[in-house]
Amino acid sequence: MKKLACILLVAIALISCNKEEKKDYVTLSGKIINATSDSLVVAQRAIIKSIKVNQDGTFSDTLKVASGNYVLFDGQEQANIYLENGFDLKITIDTNAFDQSIHYEGVGEDVNNYLAKKVLLQERLLDYDDLMASDKSEFENKLGSSIAEFKALLNEVSKDNVAFIANEEKGFKMIEEHLKSAYSKNNEPSPFNGKVAPKFNDYENYAGGSTSLDDLKGKYVYIDLWATWCGPCKAEIPALKRVEKAYHGKNIAFVSISLDSPKAYDKWKAMVKEKELTGVQLYAKGDQKFARDFKVNTIPRFILIDPNGIVVNDNAPRPSSKQLTKIFDRLEI
Structure with missing residues (x-):
């Protein structure tokens, strides 16, 4: 009986260790190559935290947040970042190729590496003027294939991030509706084209x-x-x-x-x-x-x-x- 009790106590201890309580703050650390500023800034509607960047480009700090989307600034450069308390992110960036080089490791990496790849995908796929200049069939094909690529990229995010995934899918729908509306409006006959231009003087x-x-x-x-x-x-x-x-x-x-x-x-x-x-x-x-x-x-x-x-x-x-x-x-x- 004593032996069974000991086994149960050990099992409970192991379970307790495995179920470590989630931290109520975010940890951000890493290194910036070719840093352009002496600090990283995390902002939403206002500055949430300013994180000191050391002379060798390393940084480390913690902050408490409400779960959601934020912007990470290094001087004039910026990146979208998603934060939840409990995230422990190691970030590497080379400012000579900011968007292409930013990479995350640790708790929360899948969501944020998705956001980094999404920026590059937007640049490649969503050429606004090119879409607006396409004929209707070409426009629909380009838009449809672009949305499909965004959804495929989103599959890289863990299914545990239910709210984040739902919000991204909602965003895809909004982008699609906005571009369809813009295309329709853009292709309405212009009251100016082919006519004498209004003038400016002096x-x-x-x-x-x-x-x-x-x-x-x-x-x-x-x-x-x-x-x-x-x-x-x-x-x-x-x-x-x-x-x-x-x-x-x-x-x-x-x-x-x-x-x-x-x-x-x-x-x-x-x-x-x-x-x-x-x-x-x-x-x-x-x-x-x-x-x-x-x-x-x-x-x-x-x-x-x-x-x-x-x-x-x-x-x-x-x-x-x-x-x-x-x-x-x-x-x-």
Whole structure:
């Protein structure tokens, strides 16, 4: 009897060891190669935690969280991260290839490696301008195969993550519905294409003097409506500079019109100088008529006008889209 009691006590002890109580905090540790900042920041609507990065790139810290999606910042770089108390994640990153290199090991690795791969998959599959330029059958095939790939990737996540998987599946549905709605709207007949373009007059030119649309007649005009406060606008700047350089000297003018308010005038001038913006840089001086005439409600907005002042496309592809140079080549610019 004593022997049986001892065996039971040992069994209970082993079970207790195997069922170690879940920690009520997250542990984040790892190493950053080519670190661009002295700290990692975990944020949601506000900063949740700032984690010190040592000189050798290593870091380690803990934090308590409500389960959910967060953003991990290293300087200007960022990654989506999913956290639950009890996660113990070792993270490795090379900032020279941030999205491609980020990798997780430990408790919670499957969810977060999925999120890292999802970003790369989005970049490869969801070329917005390419989808919008497809015919209906091609659009449906591309969208259907893309959603199928996302769902296949989600299968890598442990089935124990019920709430996370359900939320991702809901997100796939929302993406699909959004793109179908955008495609339908994008393919409605434009009230502008093929007609004389509305004009802007005497907008201040950063290079000196003022410029009107009529001054550019005889050339194709690719117009970028933007503002210094607009993140997506600024994200297009590197691509716009590359395209402008590739077509420099051709029969096309690249015109960027700042829609900043008059109080942001100095900020506009400073940004043009700081980012070494190319092409024709104009300031609308608070005049919104040209944007209103084109019914612009979001920026950036790109408009292509032909040498006779006729609108080719009032919602032209962005500089970062492969479709833009295809249009230029078709027009033999």
